[in-house]
Amino acid sequence: MDARAVATERCDYLLKLACSNWKKEPSLAKRYVTMARRLAMRHRVRLGSKRFCKKCGAPWIPGVSLRVRLSQKKALYICLGCNKVKAFPYSGK
Numbered sequence: 160m161d162a163r164a165v166a167t168e169r170c171d172y173l174l175k176l177a178c179s180n181w182k183k184e185p186s187l188a189k190r191y192v193t194m195a196r197r198l199a200m201r202h203r204v205r206l207g208s209k210r211f212c213k214k215c216g217a218p219w220i221p222g223v224s225l226r227v228r229l230s231q232k233k234a235l236y237i238c239l240g241c242n243k244v245k246a247f248p249y250s251g252k
């Protein structure tokens with residue numbers, strides 16, 4: 160197993176921890192997200208764009224820290240930590 164595989168695993172674990180701690184301790188959860196992002200940057204691991212807020216660092220849990228609204232051709236992801244709205248296009252049928 161190379162360093163990047165370990166980093167990928169650790170990032171997943173950190174984001175999981177962030178999600179499970181969000182309700183109890185938001186500041187701790189945000190710190191986990193920061194750590195995961197830093198680790199991902201160093202090892203060029205992709206975390207995906209829908210797992211946490213890039214603005215405030217809150218882990219996104221649908222219904223808890225994230226609200227999703229669908230409009231014409233995009234999904235609006237509304238972060239409940241900072242109220243930032245991010246639009247993701249999707250192809251409808």
Ligand SMILES: [Zn+2]
Nearest residue numbers: 212215238241
């Ligand atoms: Zn946010």
